[in-house]
Structures are given as C-alpha cells and as structure tokens.
Amino acid sequence: QVTLRESGPALVKSTQTLTLTCTFSGFSLDTSGMSVAWIRQTPGKALEWLVRIDWDDNKEYNSFLRSRLTISKDTSKNLVVLSLANVDPLDTATYFCARIQGMLTDYWGQGTLVTVSS
Amino acid sequence: AVQLTQSPSSLSASIGDRVTMTCRASQAIHTALAWYQQRPGEAPTLLIYDASTLESGVASRFSGSGSGTTFTLTISSLQPDDFATYYCHQCSGYPLTFGPGTKVDLK
Numbered sequence: 001q002v003t004l005r006e007s008g009p010a011l012v013k014s015t016q017t018l019t020l021t022c023t024f025s026g027f028s029l030d031t032s033g034m035s036v037a038w039i040r041q042t043p044g045k046a047l048e049w050l051v052r053i054d055w056d057d058n059k060e061y062n063s064f065l066r067s068r069l070t071i072s073k074d075t076s077k078n079l080v081v082l083s084l085a086n087v088d089p090l091d092t093a094t095y096f097c098a099r100i101q102g103m104l105t106d107y108w109g110q111g112t113l114v115t116v117s118s
Numbered sequence: 119a120v121q122l123t124q125s126p127s128s129l130s131a132s133i134g135d136r137v138t139m140t141c142r143a144s145q146a147i148h149t150a151l152a153w154y155q156q157r158p159g160e161a162p163t164l165l166i167y168d169a170s171t172l173e174s175g176v177a178s179r180f181s182g183s184g185s186g187t188t189f190t191l192t193i194s195s196l197q198p199d200d201f202a203t204y205y206c207h208q209c210s211g212y213p214l215t216f217g218p219g220t221k222v223d224l225k
Contacts, residue, residue, distance in 0.1 A: 037214075045203065045218075045219060046216070046218060046219075047162070047205060047207075047216035047219075048216070049213055049214040049215065049216070060212050062212075062213040063213065064213075096161060096162075103150065103209035103210075103214075104152060104164075104167050104209055105152070105164070105207065105209070105214075106164050106167075106173070107164075108161035108162055108163070109161060110160070110161050111161055
C-alpha cells in the first residue's frame, strides 16, 4: 500500500525558509521510473505543481519558483525534503507530496497547511 | 506552459444524473491528461489517466474521453460520494499544470 505523509511547520514568517518533509512507504525511490513531486493548493483551491525528484536524482522545477526551491531525497529513509526560501504570504497554501510513475501522479499525501505571516 | 481551462466551473446535479465536464488545453497534448477527484479536506485521488483509462478501483460510472486539446469527464449516474471538485491535469510536458476545477454540488 502506497502512502505519503507531509510534515513541517504550520506557521512561518515572511523571508524565512520553509522546510517540509515527505515520508513515504509502499514504494522505493531507487526504483527506475519512480519520482516524488511537491504540489501546492492555494486558499482559492488552485493546484500548482512545484518540483519533482526522480529515482536517479534528476530534478524538474517549475521555473517561476526555481530560484527559491530546493529538493533532496534520502532513499534509505524513504523521505524527500522540500525547502522554499524567502517565503511570502502568497506562499500560504496546503502543500502535498505525491508519487509519480513516469509522468503520472498517482498517489498523494494528505497535505499540510502552511501559513506565512507578514 | 500548457494552460488548462475547465467548464463549467461549477454545476448542480441530482443523484442519478448524468454529468459531463470539459477540460481544454492551450496546445495539443495528445492523451497526456488525467482527472482527479477532491472531496473537501481531502487530497486529490486519481480517477482517469491517459485521457480515458480508468484507474484501478475507480467506479465504472466514471469515464474519460478526448485527445489533442479537448477532453471530457463523464459520470454516468451521480452518486452521493461524487459531490466533489474535479481537476484535470496535463502530464505532457513541464511545467505540469492543473485546471482550475469543476465543483459538483447537490441541486
């Protein structure tokens, strides 16, 4: 059974760095074709794809956030870490991690709500 | 980036109704489109991929069709669990994008 769970602070202040962890089970990130992505959902419910990391450590970023995003993985611990630097209240959202096979996002975590205060 | 639009943005329907919603892409994406259902307070769940392939375990009342720039999700007979928001998602190229959603509520 594939599961993913996001964890991290619920509240961060403007200009700080937000760090979120995705802990997963039921698959391995050292399996060819496997990836984990981060997607966020704004308070208005729009879904925004942020970044993915692949089994071979390849990374694909949404270009509009690339300068602020960092993604890494620890295959031995089944976790992926997302960092978003210099946050702004506009970064307030529910952040999801999700499994990707090939290009298909098939399983999502429950999401974690992050509020950025000014 | 491929932009996705969905119509209608919301619809009201009754149990047993046939419901259809549309997703349009700003450029051709062949069949690289998925549909997700999201109930309030929950994560999205995959319904359809490759435009028309039903995800394992998803009820057969859901179906998808289309290719190129126009895609459709149909619920053949609306059930109480189906009141939710439906998002389309293109996985043709980066950045991956989502439509704004179609919210289905009870008439």
